[in-house]
Amino acid sequence: MEKQIINCSSLSSKEINSLLRVPRTSNVALTGILGQRFIGSGMKDIDVEISGTPGNALGAYLDGGKISVKGNAQDAVGDTMNEGNIIIHGSVGDALGYSMRGGKIYVKENSGYRTGVHIKEYADKKPLIVIGGKTGSFLGEYLAGGTIVVLGLGIDGTVAGNFTGTGMHGGVIYLRTDVLPPNLPKQVSVFDAGKDDIFYLESLLSEYFALFNLKPEEILSSHFFVLRPNARNPYKQLYVLN
């Protein structure tokens, strides 16, 4: 498809989003992006390629379409995202995919703290976050649904930080490593991935592998941990009606 190139070096976030809201038939390539926030916020049916480093809240409330970044992104990418794809050909900052409900976020390298907090799923919406490298602490906190995969490519040792899965009450986290993250909370049950898991990952990750030219057999032959909630209601406190 034809691509429309827009040089954004002198444009504000607001101006960029106004341009993106114009209905068009071609893909859009934004060049010269340097820290502009909220790109694509609340939009659907967009197909945007970004060169440079977009600012925080890239693709917040995204409701469809695709945003691809040729470089790194910052905090709160895909916040409360509902649908669509976000692809980062580099690393991202903190709070990636906070509370997302649908769509996919693919990160080639690493992500910061609080990745995939409170992801949930609903009906046919099953959010997926794949991190090629490693993540910081609080990965998948309050996880209520969906899938997070951390591949740890080129990483020795653990691939996630402290308190992974605190308050988890749904969903699943796959970690490609031999070392469990430190301070796993009691809401998390850990399993070693079996054949079924690997089979599932093979189809789940096929798009990711193709996107970044990775060899599935090399990656999937390594050991994976599977983290699932160990109780359905982790916060079910005993209340007494007063």
Added chain:
Amino acid sequence: MPVNFIYPSFEIVRNDTRCTVCGVCVAQCSNGVHRFNDSRSRILSDESQCVNCHRCVATCPERALKIVRSDDCFRDNFNWSQKTIKELYLQAGSGGVLLSSMGNPEEYPTYFDRILLNASQVTNPSIDPLREPMETRVFLGGKPDKIERNPNGSLIINTPVYLPLKIPVMFSAMSYGSISYNAHEALAKASKELGIYYNTGEGGLYKDFYEYGKNTIVQVASGRFGVQTEYFSNAAAIEIKIGQGAKPGIGGHLPGEKVKAAISETRMIPEGTDAISPAPHHDIYSIEDLRQLVFSIKEAVDYKKPVIVKVAAVHNVAAIASGIARSGADIIAIDGYRGGTGAAPTRIRDNVGIPIEPALSSVDMRLREEGIRNRVSLVVAGSVRNSADLVKAIALGADAVYIGTAALLAMGCHLCRSCHSGKCNWGIATQNDKLVSRLHAETAKERLVNLITAWKRELQEMMGGMGINSVEALKGNRLMLRGIGMTEKELEILGIMHAGE
């Protein structure tokens, strides 16, 4: 164990000479208080299940029932009250956290009741609202720093987005889940008719209510339930909920068993799963982060809708409000410690937060001192019980108020404070279809419209008495207020003089 036995708080007095054993009370009580005896010749009552909601009293065709407070008592003790002892037994017997509903009922001072209003006498005569126009419309949102004109003298319209209200009252956030479908429908319809707004709370927006979008405020809370672009597009404004007066600083937890089909659809989570709202938004740890969320929403709605930030009234609320005003929010909502709830831990509800009156006054004064009062509107909540509270709140600096409990009462709530049981006999705080059908949405709407219309008349009358003909002129007009029986410190915080001064 005998130690766990607590004598019921209420006694049901049945007048046997009136009772015809018709069984209405048996059918009406969802708590199972009333039952027939074996031969169906009498009706027996189990007071231990009674919550004193008065449903049986109100529906008994023979007026054969009344509910009285039990006079059973422990030995008098000023320090260890009946309530304190009973709560302690409850906890010792269960190991549970005490859970309550509705606003803080404890005996703290209500400042509204210690404030009196002014009226004109002889000079600056009062205005007759029957004859003179009396403006009750307000516009919520930021106001421009200055008036600008074109070279030809015409006005440049540079007002930021705003919410127009025909009367400065809105219905507080109450989620579909905490209250019933019919209750939501009544609030939505009444808002439309009155030219005001209702608030979906954090439970999402049910598709049937999209048609009331122009009168709907949708909430974005830490759980982000139901938040999607359609949610924004079917709303007049978006409210970021940081906290609420009944439970400042803590999160929420809707247990899986309450997440049934329709609730699951609006919250956008699978049926039967827990809906957890973490205590903080984990993407907001600072005013800068809040600003980011405010603007991500503004971008998502293309700056066409105002953003409200709601916080609970806590000790340093003035500084927090200053931060919120600088975050780009258009409206700040402040909820005082009397604010209602469908369920909150008793200790938190009754001990955390501060009253709305000093919170409002200190926020208004702080924003004025900093020269940023025009950037935001202030909406206050946390027990505005009548039109006098409304007038006093406006004179203390509010642009409008949110009412929750008052609206529920208008629909038929009898304030039995048992919402958390889900068995509301009045069809309001329940998802049981049979109970919900008891609340007729159209009647409830009428009652809401009646209430707000009556308040509007009273508001106009009180304003007229003061010689003021618009809410805008009453706003922050503390000269119209006098305190009674307050300390100098209290008067200083409220920014008002004592009666007689």
